[in-house]
Amino acid sequence: MAAQALALLREVARLEAPLEELRALHSVLQAVPLNELRRQAAELRLGPLFSLLNENHREKTTLCVSILERLLQAMEPVHVARNLRVDLQRGLIHPDDSVKILTLSQIGRIVENSDAVTEILNNAELLKQIVYCIGGENLSVAKAAIKSLSRISLTQAGLEALFESNLLDDLKSVMKTNDIVRYRVYELIIEISSVSPESLNYCTTSGLVTQLLRELTGEDVLVRATCIEMVTSLAYTHHGRQYLAQEGVIDQISNIIVGADSDPFSSFYLPGFVKFFGNLAVMDSPQQICERYPIFVEKVFEMIESQDPTMIGVAVDTVGILGSNVEGKQVLQKTGTRFERLLMRIGHQSKNAPVELKIRCLDAISSLLYLPPEQQTDDLLRMTESWFSSLSRDPLELFRGISSQPFPELHCAALKVFTAIANQPWAQKLMFNSPGFVEYVVDRSVEHDKASKDAKYELVKALANSKTIAEIFGNPNYLRLRTYLSEGPYYVKPVSTTAVEGAE
Numbered sequence: 169m170a171a172q173a174l175a176l177l178r179e180v181a182r183l184e185a186p187l188e189e190l191r192a193l194h195s196v197l198q199a200v201p202l203n204e205l206r207r208q209a210a211e212l213r214l215g216p217l218f219s220l221l222n223e224n225h226r227e228k229t230t231l232c233v234s235i236l237e238r239l240l241q242a243m244e245p246v247h248v249a250r251n252l253r254v255d256l257q258r259g260l261i262h263p264d265d266s267v268k269i270l271t272l273s274q275i276g277r278i279v280e281n282s283d284a285v286t287e288i289l290n291n292a293e294l295l296k297q298i299v300y301c302i303g304g305e306n307l308s309v310a311k312a313a314i315k316s317l318s319r320i321s322l323t324q325a326g327l328e329a330l331f332e333s334n335l336l337d338d339l340k341s342v343m344k345t346n347d348i349v350r351y352r353v354y355e356l357i358i359e360i361s362s363v364s365p366e367s368l369n370y371c372t373t374s375g376l377v378t379q380l381l382r383e384l385t386g387e388d389v390l391v392r393a394t395c396i397e398m399v400t401s402l403a404y405t406h407h408g409r410q411y412l413a414q415e416g417v418i419d420q421i422s423n424i425i426v427g428a429d430s431d432p433f434s435s436f437y438l439p440g441f442v443k444f445f446g447n448l449a450v451m452d453s454p455q456q457i458c459e460r461y462p463i464f465v466e467k468v469f470e471m472i473e474s475q476d477p478t479m480i481g482v483a484v485d486t487v488g489i490l491g492s493n494v495e496g497k498q499v500l501q502k503t504g505t506r507f508e509r510l511l512m513r514i515g516h517q518s519k520n521a522p523v524e525l526k527i528r529c530l531d532a533i534s535s536l537l538y539l540p541p542e543q544q545t546d547d548l549l550r551m552t553e554s555w556f557s558s559l560s561r562d563p564l565e566l567f568r569g570i571s572s573q574p575f576p577e578l579h580c581a582a583l584k585v586f587t588a589i590a591n592q593p594w595a596q597k598l599m600f601n602s603p604g605f606v607e608y609v610v611d612r613s614v615e616h617d618k619a620s621k622d623a624k625y626e627l628v629k630a631l632a633n634s635k636t637i638a639e640i641f642g643n644p645n646y647l648r649l650r651t652y653l654s655e656g657p658y659y660v661k662p663v664s665t666t667a668v669e670g671a672e
Contacts, residue, residue, distance in 0.1 A: 596640040
C-alpha cells in the first residue's frame with residue numbers, strides 16, 4: 169500500500185495537471201498506516217505537491233493540503249524544518265487559509281521539538297511571517313500563530329528572538345491593523361508574561377504590558393472590559409500579582425469600582441473588575457483582599473440585589489469563589505445578617521431565575537457549604553448549618569424539587585449541593601429525617617443520562633465514606649449505600665424472565 173502511494177507521488181511530479189492522480193493518491197493514503205509511511209519518509213518528495221499549491225485551483229489545493237497533512241505527519245520535525253524552509257515560508261503567505269493552517273500546524277510540531285526549534289529561531293523571515301499571521305482575518309490562523317510564538321518564547325533564545333530584534337517592531341506594526349488584532353497581540357504578551365518573572369520582564373521592557381494597562385484604566389469602557397480579562401489571566405501567577413501590586417494597578421481597579429456608581433456605562437466593565445478581585449482573593453488571602461479593598465465586597469452585595477441577571481450571575485459566581493475556602497467563608501460570615509439576606513436571595517434565584525442562572529446559584533451554594541472533614545470544627549459546622557437554613561424555609565425540599573425538573577444540568581447541580589453537605593452530621597440528620605430521602609438517594613431509576621448517574625454516584629460516595637453515616641442513617645441504610653457504591657454508577661438490575669410453556 170505504501171509502495172502504491174510512493175508510485176502515485178512520483179506520477180504527480182511528472183504530470184502538469186494531475187487531478188486524477190491527486191484523487192487516487194488521497195484515497196490510497198487514507199489506508200496506509202502512519203508507521204508504514206514513517207518507514208518510507210526518506211523517499212517522500214513533497215516539492216511537486218507544494219508547487220501545486222501555487223496554482224489557483226480550488227480542488228487541487230484542497231487535495232494537496234489533505235495529502236501533505238498526512239505525509240508531513242510521517243516526517244520528523246527536524247527534517248521538515250531543515251528541508252522545507254522555503255515551502256513553509258511560502259505557505260504562510262498563501263492566499264488560502266487552509267494552506268496557512270497546514271503550515272502553522274507543522275511549525276507547531278517544530279517548536280515543540282527542542283532540536284528543531286533552533287531552525288525556526290535562525291530564520292528571521294519565517295518568524296516575521298508567523299507574526300504577521302496574527303493580523304489575518306481567519307481566527308484559526310491567528311490562534312495557531314499565537315500558540316507557536318508563545319511556545320517559542322519558552323526558551324531564553326526564543327525570548328531574545330522575539331523581544332530583542334526587529335520582530336518586536338513587526339509585532340507593534342501588526343497591532344495597528346485594528347482593535348481585534350491589537351487584543352490578539354496583548355493575549356500573546358500575557359501568555360508569555362505568565363510563564364516566569366523573566367518572561368514578564370521581557371514583556372514589560374517591550375512597553376506592551378504598560379500599553380495594555382494604560383488601556384485598562386483609560387476612558388473607553390468597552391476596551392476596559394476586554395483588557396481586564398487579560399490582566400486577570402496575569403494575576404493567576406504569583407509574579408504577575410506582585411507586578412500588578414507594585415505598579416499600583418490593583419489600587420487603580422479598586423478606584424474605578426468606587427467611581428462606578430456615577431458612571432452610566434459601568435455595567436460594561438464592572439462584572440470583569442469584580443471577577444478580578446474574586447480571583448485575587450482566592451489566590452492570595454480573602455481576608456487581606458477584602459479588608460484592603462472593602463469596595464469589592466460592597467459591590468458584590470449590591471450586584472446580588474440588582475435586577476440585572478448579568479450582574480447577579482457575576483456576583484453569585486464571585487461569592488462562590490470567595491467562599492470556596494475556610495478563610496473566605498469566615499470573611500463572609502463576618503458580614504452577619506447582610507450575608508444571611510444574600511443567601512436568601514441566592515436561594516430565591518435558584519428556584520425562580522432562568523435555568524442558566526439557577527445552575528450558577530446552585531454551584532455557588534455547593535462551594536459555600538462544602539467543608540472537608542479535617543476542617544469540620546463545631547463552629548464551622550454550626551455556620552454551614554445556619555447558612556443552609558437561610559437559603560429557604562425548607563432548603564432540602566427546595567433542592568429536591570429542583571432536582572426533579574427535566575433539565576439534566578439542573579438535576580446535577582442540585583445533586584452537587586447534596587454532595588457538598590453529605591459529610592456533615594447536621595445534614596445527614598436532615599436527610600434521614602426527611603420522608604423518602606434515603607430511598608431517593610439509592611433509587612437508580614431517577615437518573616437517565618451519564619452526567620446524572622455520575623452526580624448521583626458522587627453523592628452516594630460522599631455519604632457512604634462519612635464516618636458518622638452508619639450511626640445516623642442506621643446499619644441497613646449504610647449497607648444499601650455501600651452496595652450502591654460497589655455496584656458502580658451505571659449498574660442495571662438484571663430482569664428475571666420466566667419461561668412460559670407453549671411460548672415461542
